[in-house]
Amino acid sequence: MKKTVCKVGIMGLLGISMISTSLFGNVSTASAQERETTYATQYEFTMNNLNQYNGLRVKEVGNPTIYLIDNGTKRGITSPEVYNRLFRNWDNVHELLTLSGVPNGTVIDGNMGLVKFENNPKVYLLDKNIHGNTVKRWITSPSAMDKYNFRWDMPIMPSWMEHTIPDGTSIHY
Known part of the structure; x- marks a missing residue:
């Protein structure tokens, strides 16, 4: 299984030019079933124009909330039911280390x-x-x-x- 983790810093979130690098190579754990290769995708992200990332669906590592980047803000999606009413599938939800540099937008709820x-x-x-x-x-x-x-x-x-x-x-x- 491949797990993609995206590095995001204060000066970056999701850049147009993605540089895929092997962060840890093959990582072995105690259980053979737990073995996986972990790659980090580093996105160089310009904070001066967050609108260029509109349409991306993102989440933070360890946080189940999925956000839609829209109008340069992150908009939390309140439930899987709301998500399924809006989006075709769960593909290409980018998992990031942090979204702290992206301003909060209005929450996307069941009334939308x-x-x-x-x-x-x-x-x-x-x-x-x-x-x-x-x-x-x-x-x-x-x-x-x-x-x-x-x-x-x-x-x-x-x-x-x-x-x-x-x-x-x-x-x-």
Whole structure:
């Protein structure tokens, strides 16, 4: 089994250029079943533009909470049920040593989700703004859906509801 651990420091979180290095090589433990190779992936990360990492799903080593990087913040996902309603699968959740350098964003809870409206091909994320009010955030392209790993199956709401929910910031690739 391979375990990936990502090093993150004050000046870095997840860089565009990933340098994969062997940290410990083969690590033997008391039990043969426990043997695994551990690799560390070091990400050089620029803190001056956290938005470039939007769409990544991350967690800290030893902490079960998964976060979505969105608008340059880490947004905790409250439960596996909420996670499964938003994302296609559990692949590519990056495990990091720390997320302390990333500002907290609004928590993603059961009141948020993906929707479409009748007679409109656009996909929206029903989300909360910084004041806690519900907004609809247009996901501008299939590439943005893929970047965030969002599901394509979602409820279709009546068209009259589209105009009752204010627009939030769009989600771009």
